[in-house]
Amino acid sequence: MPRNYATLHDPNAEYTMRDLSAETMGLDNSRGPRDLKITDVQTTMVDGNFPWTLVRVYTDAGIVGTGEAYWGAGVPELIERMKPFVVGENPLDIDRLYEHLVQRMSGEGSLGGVTVTAISGIEIALHDLAGKILSLPAYQLLGGKYRDEVRVYCDCHAGDESEPESNADEAERVVDELGYDALKFDLDVESGHEKDRANRHLRGPEIEHKAEIVRAVTERVGDRADVAFDCHWTFSGGSAKRLARAIEDYDVWWLEDPVPPENHDVQREVTQSTTTPIAVGENVYRKHGQRRLLENQAVDIIAPDLPKVGGMRETRKIADMADTYYVPVAMHNVASPVATMASAHVGAAIPNSLAVEFHSYQLGWWSDLVEETVIENGRIEIPERPGLGLTLDMDAVEKHMVEGETLFDEA
Secondary structure, eight states: OOHHHHHHHOTTSSSOTTTTSTTTTTOOTTSOGGGOOEEEEEEEEEESSSEEEEEEEEETTSOEEEEEEOOOTTHHHHHHHHHHHHTTSOTTOHHHHHHHHHHHTGGGOTTSHHHHHHHHHHHHHHHHHHHHHHTOBHHHHTTOOSOSEEEEEEEOOOSSTTOHHHHHHHHHHHHHHHOOSEEEEEOOSOOSOOSOGGGOOOOHHHHHHHHHHHHHHHHHHTTTOEEEEEOTTOSOHHHHHHHHHHTTTSOOSOEEOOSOSSOHHHHHHHHHTOSSOEEEOTTOOHHHHHHHHHHTTOOSEEOOBHHHHTOHHHHHHHHHHHHTTTOOEEEBOOOOHHHHHHHHHHHHHOTTEEEEEEOOTTOTTGGGGBSSOOOBTTEEEOOOSSBTOOOBOHHHHHHTBOTTOOOOOOO
16 A cells, blocks of 8 residues: 555544545635635745745635745735735636736736746745645645655855865765755856956866866765756856866766856757756746757756746646656755745656755754754655645744744734
8 A cells, every 4th residue: 555545544644634624724614615715915035045935825714825936136026016916816726827927917027037936936825725725735736746755955065165175075074964865066166267257268277177076076975976066157158068078977967057048059059069967947937938948958957946937837837848858857946945845746746856956954944944844864755734734933934034024924
């Protein structure tokens, strides 16, 4: 018997179907799910290693859904602007409401940027809310799951990121002490050989320095962890090709965003010039933005950022499109536990998931924002509780709010 079936039907299990009933969730049994209406949308910004915008969608049944939007100036204001477009609507109509917001916000630029980010926060909250209304975990709303847990890769930062052995030391520490078997380090670091960083050109000594970082890290932990390296869109096409070829002999999981994101033709040339796997997608919005990368076979790994790209169903659609080209998905993620768990639910529901990023391992209170454990031993176990399966710790949220923010209502 599958573990999840037993969990749902074992009367001694921590959570049973009885626990997930409409009565338990606060839904009046005299009303059906189609009778619910959205009454309010609120935001609170948390001052983490990024300014996380937490989003809550409220209903007239007293059930509340929690989401998160990727950080960005003006996101809370945009969400406030969208409130009239969803208040009075049924929260189960996630696809329709998403498209409605895209259309109504077209003047603010709903093809990309912070407008899509703001819509993403509401969309994630709707998934949490719909799961609570229907007594289903969010992954079930996406078609069920392929796996019970999702792998997490830890974005690492050494004390001296320009020093190869410093990076290798941190890699070893994160593997040995924190239990991760998937890591990422930055390569857009100063080497001491730069003449002019603005022109994006890498000279020979600079490439040698970056290759030395790759060598030091992969040789130190390569038999115990997969290691990716991030370039943050820094280099010219020719330099990116030379760098990718220079590290082909090392066990590199992927090289991320080696060239600026605007020109997909250059991206395709870089990807097809090397056997080093290339990952791209964090800085491209919605499925339409990812389409050319996939159609032109300009990526080996697609890396959407869920609370930025359009939300949970949009990321699922990107993953489905990627699967037609046999491209795996490694979700970029710099979020709080809320969007991290949303990414994990999508990662569980798609066949081609590699991992979800964790960017806050040096922030000691990240896990305090929710009552449940999210990451353990480099994995996220997918909860069977309704919605995202998380409970905000309001005291922790209030403690770490951005100065001047107001805590949203609990219910």
